[in-house]
Amino acid sequence: MVTGTALEAELLELAGAVPDPELPVLTLRELGVLRAVHLHGTDAVEVDLTPTYTGCPAIEAMSVDIERVLRAHGMREVTVRTVLSPAWSTDDITPEGRQKLREFGIAPPRTRRTAGPVPLALGPTRTANAAPHPRLGAAPDPGTEPEPVRCPHCGSADTELLSRFSSTACKALRRCLGCREPFDHFKEL
Incomplete structure (x- = not known):
């Protein structure tokens, strides 16, 4: 997010303060989808916006709000460009x-350890104390096990996956086995 002028920095701050339409607790800056603001003259601006995934239905609402x-x-003139690279x-x-x-009750995505593609794991649905699944065989090597998804309510790492999709495609539905509360988990991409 490089800006060249004070006005571009101000416009970037204003656009960045727009709430995400699907997760209004987050701004577009906090979500990381606002890439840049380019001023053309004194009253025309072009905004670069990257969707969370190609075809994200919220991109139109974000553009209108910006x-x-x-x-x-x-x-006078505002153009919002969808920029797909870098993803x-x-x-x-x-x-x-x-x-x-x-704080909103959604487990944030785990941090990735390496750059590049995100491996898709279709193994056990529990993230702590995972026993081998009777049909899938032995549990994965502990050195390759991702960090657990922690419950946003009580902090327990003993959680289980209920559904790979929740209210939006970006989230999965999980349940804490400690406090028994269900919660959304923002999936890693």
């Missing part, structure tokens, strides 16, 4: 955003 905020700030990943969520997710 346009409304920047026009209210005096920009968004959950590593782009700011530390403040991760904390807000936790």
